Amino acid sequence: MSSNMELFNEATASILSRLYEKFPNRMGALKAEEISAGASPEELNVFGATAEFLLDEGFIVGGSPNAQGKFISNVRLTSKGLAVLKSTPTSLDKNNQAPFGETLKNVLGSGSMQAMNTIIGELLSAYIKYQTQT
Numbered sequence: 001m002s003s004n005m006e007l008f009n010e011a012t013a014s015i016l017s018r019l020y021e022k023f024p025n026r027m028g029a030l031k032a033e034e035i036s037a038g039a040s041p042e043e044l045n046v047f048g049a050t051a052e053f054l055l056d057e058g059f060i061v062g063g064s065p066n067a068q069g070k071f072i073s074n075v076r077l078t079s080k081g082l083a084v085l086k087s088t089p090t091s092l093d094k095n096n097q098a099p100f101g102e103t104l105k106n107v108l109g110s111g112s113m114q115a116m117n118t119i120i121g122e123l124l125s126a127y128i129k130y131q132t133q134t
Contacts, residue, residue: 002113004046005117006113006117007042007046007047007050008046008049008050008053009113009117009120009121010113011046011051012050012123013104013108013120014108015054015060016081016100016104017105017108019060019076019077020077020082020085020104021101021105023082024076025076026062026074026076028073028074029072029073029075030051030062030072030073051072055072057127058080058081058131059077059078059081060075060077060081061075061076061077061078062074062075063075080131081127083130084126084127085101086101087099087100087126088100089103089122089123089126090122100119100122100126107119
């Protein structure tokens with residue numbers, strides 16, 4: 001079983017990757033069951049908490065989560081979330097100049113938990129730096 005941090009990183013990557021692909025359009029609904037197909041109840045709870053965290057921290061905008069925290073309506077990246085996802089990670093191969101948004105998609109496809117943990121850690125650090133500069 002994965003730790004809460006690993007589940008958080010995976011949920012963060014899944015949510016932000018989907019919203020990056022859809023931008024500037026809003027997603028009608030962000031549902032844990034659709035993004036984390038086959039997830040256990042614990043994984044769905046972490047997904048809901050992750051979506052709420054991203055909402056609270058200003059990565060995304062949308063309606064209030066439902067009582068179980070597994071559904072948020074009318075979701076879109078904020079300008080701050082988009083700015084960070086368009087920036088380039090420094091932790092990867094210097095030949096890889098893909099922005100975070102593209103890198104998340106690639107890491108999700110590869111299934112490498114270590115790479116995902118590294119990218120999400122760097123993405124959150126970049127977001128904090130961005131927040132302090134604006």
